[in-house]
Each structure stands twice: as C-alpha cells, then as structure tokens.
Amino acid sequence: MDAYDEGSNARHGPGAPSRPVPPAEQEIPVDQPGEPRTGIAALSLRHQVGVALALAVVAIGVCVHLGMTFLHVAPVNTVTRAHGEAVDDWIYPEFEQNWKLFAPNPLQQNISIQVRAGVRGPDGMTSVTGWYDLSAEDGKAIDGNLLPSHTQQNELRRAWDFYVATHDGENRPVGLRGALSESYLRRIMVLRLHDDAVRAATGGAGVIERVQVRSRTSNVPPPAWSREKVSTTPSYRELPWWRVARDEAEGGVR
DSSP states (O other): OOEEOTTTOOEESTTOOOOOOOGGGSOOOOOOOOOOOOGGGGSOHHHHHHHHHHHHHHHHHHHHHHHHHHHHHSOSOHHHHHHHHHHHHHHTTTTOOOSOSSSSOOOOEEEEEEEEEEEEOTTSOEEEOOOEEHHHHHHHHHTTOSSOOHIIIIIHHHHHHHHHHTBOTTSOBOSTTHHHHHHHHHHHHHHHHHHHHHHHHHSSOOEEEEEEEEEEEEEOOOOTTOOOOOOOOOEEEEOOOEEOOHHHHTTOOO
16 A cells, blocks of 8 residues: 555555655755866966966076086186186186096097017018008907997007106106006007917918107197197107017917
8 A cells, every 4th residue: 555644645655656856955066176277287378377476587698608518617628718708707706616527638539559560570570560540450340239248339549648758758657557558558559469469470380579659649620610730640659669578479468
C-alpha cells in the first residue's frame, strides 16, 4: 500500500509521483576561490610590462659591465687596441681592477718544433735528412681524435718550454737543469724520428749520429674585421747540432 503524509495528502512509494522541489531548496553552484596570484602575475598588464622592461635594462647593464671588466683585465688584444679608451672610461675610477685575470698572457703565436738528423749508413757515409715537422704530425694525430693521448698533446710542447726556460738566447744553459732539459729534448727527437730518418737517409739500415732542432714561430693573423697589422713571416730559432750517444741512437734510452 502507498503511504500518505498527513496534512498534505502526499503519497510516497514506488508509484508515487515526484514532488517538485521549491526554488528555495535547489542547490545553487558557488564559485570556489582559486589560488591567489602573487609576484609579477598579481600586477596589472601595464605594470607587468614595466617590470619586464626594467629587468631587461638591468640584464643588459650587467652584461655590458661584465664585458667591460673582462676586456679591462684581459691581455691586450684587437678589441682593446681599438676601443681601449671606452673601456677605461667605463672602468675608472669606480670599478678599477689591480689584478690580472690571465697570468701569464695567453700565447698569440704558433710555434712548431722541427728536427733533422745526420744518419750514418752501412757504407760509413753520413747524410743529412730534411726537416721533420713533429708539431704538425702531432696536430694531425689530434685532429678529429676524441681522446688524444697526453703524449700527443703535451710531450713536445713541454719539452721545448723546458729547454727555453733553462737556456739563454745563445742556447747556453742557465742553472743546474740546463743539461737535463737538453738531454730530455734530444732523446725525444731521436725516438720520434728514428725509423723515418734512417729509412729516408739510407733506405733501410743505418744509425743516427746527430740531430738538430729548430722552432718555427709565426704570429696568429688578426681577424678580417681588424685594422691591426701583424707580420706573418715566420722566424726560426735553430739549435746547434747534438751528438747522439750509441745507446740513444739504438733506442735503448727512454
């Protein structure tokens, strides 16, 4: 049986018609408050544009200052030769620097080490080879090599720097390590050119009796947009001939 509400004659049950809900009782959706905006996003569009412009000006100013400071403390180069006065006007007096960022100055020259040998053949005659550019050979071995060896990169360069630091302009040893640097450089030369030099001089058998080393130095040419004039004519420093001991000539000393 269907049930009735007293006083309203409303019938409730499976077959009872639904009663319309009064408007006052209907659920009205309410907008939920979102996360409050903070920072620049909380500003109006006009103020956001102003803040972005201010940050851009600050970033440009910082970049200009860092660039000027870098040019001021860097060694003399093409840019500072052309715009040195502008750099000084920016730095002095507020941002003066009394220290150097790079020490010693980076090398602005190409230096290659070359060697030739006097080889005695089986007939007892001695012939002199042409010059071998060992630096060029190391460069070819390094070019395109993702993992070049330490020897290819540094051995020849360090040996020459060691010799130059312990000898004067007349190739006379200075200090106690002069003889050591000469012996070190000579042995590297013999080991590097032994097979090629003997083969070129005698066609096969032979022994190296003496070697001579020289350096070829040329200035790095300036960029195309620079007005700087630099001589690209190479200069040479030629060392005297060195006698090679028998054990060195046969490759026994390493």
